[in-house]
Amino acid sequence: MTEPIILKPYSKAEAARIAEAAELAGVSIETIRRWTVIYGLGRKVGGTWFISKVALFMFLEDDETALAAYHQGDRTSPVVATYFQRL
Template sequence: MTDPILIAALERALEHARTNAPAPALDELITSGEAAKLARVSKLTIRRWCERFDIGRKVAGRWRVYRSKLQVFIAGQAA
């Protein structure tokens, strides 16, 4: 079950991070498995977050996650 107010707040926080932060460098990309461990969620959840909240991208057919965007996203969830 998702809370629409929480989702809206997270989307605003990510949009702010996107517009006010420099583009992450390629070396900041981590695998979906590494991201799942950092966020303490499943790899499927990470893939869904990548698609919905633009925290990662596909590289050679596999999801890679921007470490900085994931950290901002996780911090927004904890608030």
């Protein structure tokens, strides 16, 4: 399996710091950290973790198809683009 493509290209509108992502999801910071590593919801940029709001929404809605497409670098298909429109 190849490494998931997360926040590439980097988008300030798409990126959330861990505390913001935890608030959006209604979970603890530790839970977001764990989900980020296990489910590929974010990446480090300059030593700081950023969570993709798009990937987080896909994960929270249990949309495995969209999240898999996102991880493969898809940013334009209807299944993925719908999430970007929410930003």
